[in-house]
Amino acid sequence: MQKLSHSFSGALRTFSFWIANGTVGLPILEGIDYSCIFEEPNALEQAYAIFANVIEMDDDGKVCNPKYAEMRAALFIRSYVDSSYKVEPEFEGWEVALY
Template identity: 80%
Template sequence: MQKLSNSCSGALRTFSFWLANGTVGYPLLEGIDYSCIFEEPSSLERAYAIFANVLEMDDKGMILNAKYAEK
């Protein structure tokens, strides 16, 4: 059974930290209060779905576009 690569799990972990910390999308979203995303579970689910669906990996599982997926 395959598991997520360290690169992929790291990208998800970093995205989660930035989202919870209020700094995701910096500097693009700097100063924008998106804390309401935590009040509606489907909004948070949508943010993760978009992030995960935009991520691209090479053949070794290395994430190629984490910053782009974050935006």
């Protein structure tokens, strides 16, 4: 039975830590209070879905793009707390899909 790699587990743990302590996605979320996502489970779920959908691993399970996956999730969070913020490039369907 396959398990998630230590690299992915570490990337997910780090992302979760930064989400929880208010430092995810810097500088995109610099000075922005996004704590409202903890009161809206769908928003937090979407941020994690984007992170998980965007992250890539090589054949050995080593994460190749953790900062890019974090940045895409941060762009969603920014657009969630500021409806006037435009995500560039816009999200593609596969990035926001909930599985």
